[in-house]
Each structure stands twice: as C-alpha cells, then as structure tokens.
Amino acid sequence: MPSKIAGTRRPSAAGGGGRAPATPRxxxxxxxxxxxxxxxxxxxxxxxxxxxxxxxxxLITTLGLVMVYSASMITALRYDLVPSYFFRKQFIAALLGTGLLLIASRMPVKLHRALAYPILVGAVFLMVLVQIPGIGHAVNGNQNWISLGGPFQLQPSEFGKLALILWGADLLARKQDMRLLTQWKHMLVPLVPGAFMLLGLIMLGGDMGTSIILAAILFGLLWTAGAPTRLFVGVLTVAGAIGFLLIKTSDNRMKRFDCIGATDPGGEGAPCLQAAHGIYALASGGWFGSGLGASVEKWGQLPEAHTDFIFAVTGEELGLAGTLSVLALFAALGYAGIRVAGGTEDPFVRFAAGGVTTWITAQAVINIGAVLGLLPIAGVPLPLFSYGGSALLPTMFAVGLLIAFARQEPAAKAALAMRRPGWGKRAGKRWKSMRRRVKKRPSGER
Incomplete structure (x- = not known):
C-alpha cells in the first residue's frame, strides 16, 4: 500500500535510492x-x-596587421626606415577600410546599384592612366601603379575587381527582371566583353595574377546567374586558351610553373628562390611556430615576406595552429557569403554576394596554394591579410557589402529590429521594478 505521509518519496523502479533513473547521454x-x-x-x-x-x-584584418608588423620589420630596416614603417601605412589603410566597411554595411541595396556604373567608369579611367608614360610606373615588372606622392601608391586594378562585381550584378539582375537570361546572348553580352576589356587593360601592364582573379569573378557571376553548362564550359575554354598563350609566350611565367613544389632555392636571383624558402618557412614552424617575431626566413632569405608570402611567415612564427586558424577564418567567411547569396530573393544581392565570395576565396586559394607549392606563384596578396592599402580598401568595402546583404534578409531584419536603441534602459527599469515587487512581498511568501 503506497505511503500517504507527506514528504516521502516513492521508490524508483530500480528498487532503491529515491533518485530518478539517469537519462541516457x-x-x-x-x-x-x-x-x-x-x-x-x-x-x-x-x-x-x-x-x-x-x-x-x-579577425583576419587584425591578425594581418600583427603579421605585417612582424614580417616587415627587417625589410624596413634594410631600407633605413623605422621598423614600424610598413605597419603604420597598413594601419592607416585599415582605418580607412573600416570606414568604408561601415559605410557599405549601412548603405541600402539601391544605392549600391546606383554606384555600379560610377565605380566602373572610375576604375577604367584609372587603369587607362596607368598605361600613360609619366603617370603609371612599374613595380616588380608589372606596370599597374599610380604614384600619389611620397610613399603612397595606388593600384587601380584592385578597384577593377569591385567594379566588375557591382556592374555585372546590376546588369544580370536587370536582365533577370526582364527574363532575358534564358537567352545565351543576353547572358554573355555585354558582361563578357566588358570583363575582357578590363582584362586587356590589366594585361597591358603584365599583371597575370590580377587577371586570373578577374576571370574567376566573371565565372562566379556566370555560375550564380545559372549559365548553362555548355555556355560556361565554352567561356572557360576560350579564357583558358588565351591564358595558355599568354603563359607560353612568356619565359617568366613558364618558370613559375617549373617552381611548383621546388625545394632547391638555387643561388641569388634564382627563379625558384621564393618558392623554396616559402616551403622552408612553413616546414620550420612545426605545430605552434617559433614565436611571434622570431622568423628566420624574413631576414632577407624570403622575398616579399610581408606581401605575397606573408602566409609563409605566419606558418613559421605561429606554426600549423596559426595557419589552420587563418584557413578556418577564410572558410567561415566564404561559407557565410554563400549562405547570403543562396538565401536571398533579390537577384542583385545574389549575384553581388556570389561575386564577392568568389573574389575573396579564389584569391586566398591562389595565394595560399602558391605558398604551399601547389600552384605557380601568381603575385596576388592574401585578402585582408597581406600588406597593401590598394588591395585592402576595396576588399573591406566588399566585406561591407556582404554585411549589408546579410542585414537585408527578412529574418535578420526582424531579429535586428528587436534590438532597438534603448532596450538596455528598458531592461534596467524592468529589473528595478521586479526587485521592488519582491521586496514588498511578505517574508514567508515565495
């Protein structure tokens, strides 16, 4: 007969204890x-x-600032500059880029579309100026820079990437609204000729690496627009044939293919010097690296340690843990960009988000692949990470685009609307009123 005494517990089914049976993990x-x-x-x-x-x-930008300071100190001293010279310039660019990011993240989609043509015209104008003697000048064999006076330079081709994305996204969105993308001629014209015009201006300066990124953006836009497989393969074949001819007719580019996976640096000025010392830097880093600032390769052995090969210095100083952290951050950024592109009903947002994601991920893969010895050295910086204000500013603006697009999702809008200004004060008032009600209760009431 069950007990009716208050406070007693009914025995468990196991026959003892009084505790309820444990819930399986x-x-x-x-x-x-x-x-x-x-x-x-x-x-x-x-x-x-x-x-x-x-x-x-x-996080990528902040870690990049730290590594730029560490990797560029010796280079600055070699040119009789203060050790923080390159870091200061990158820090100023990061501040300006943060302002651009905030502006882009708060701009409505209509304003982004309105800026597409002005940015395209401005980028083309600057890229034409680069080819004029006395205005444009060459760096490392590529004539794609404009001097702004003093130590500041501008690389217009970096802004050409952003221009192609905004212009191409607006063009494809308007054609989709008119239901014209089902016809291959509307899919290709004028997008492909416009992209080839930008590619031609860049190749006049000899910058093959930036041309590859621009071609990747074009393919990303076509893929996001739903180009048929035959059309996509046709454009890819034409671009591949042009790229093969440009590589085959240049001894410098052919030597870069010969240096894939090279471990013998050769003598001073050897073509595989940079590739081999990049492998040495990664191999000497081990699991957790030699410590921040303790890189050996940056002392003159590894060329472009703070720009194209900053990932190698990161591996040497922070080890495998540091390089995997950088890869994880890029993977997270790329996956979030894919989610934004796939979760919107606005065609412009889908095309622009797909183009920005293609740009950042493709450039990161090409840069890191070259450092690892898996791809030829293309001479492109690691986005948001390497030294270079001309590359950092448009990339941070592009990240601001992704933020703005992520805010435009209906569910995200509703979640952000719940966090109106003043919610903290209202929560504090509710907390104080609740405390007063508790104090007014009788001492025995709970």
Missing part, C-alpha cells in the same frame, strides 16, 4: 550527434551569417 543531446544538432541550430539562426562575416573579416 544521447537522449540529453550529448555525444557527436547532439553536438552536430546544436551547431546546426546555431548556424540556422537568422543573424549567424551576419555575425560570422563581421567576426571573420575583422
């Missing part, structure tokens, strides 16, 4: 499957992509 959501479910639910939240883009972009 899998039922409580533990284990790998439970962890996966929690991560999936967290990723499906409306503001996840918004925060991932902000966090990954700022």
């Amino acid at each position: 899998r039922a409580r959501g533990g284990g790998p499957r439970g962890l996966y479910e929690r991560l999936r639910k967290a990723w499906d939240r409306p503001l996840t992509a918004y925060y991932v883009i902000i966090g990954a972009g700022l």
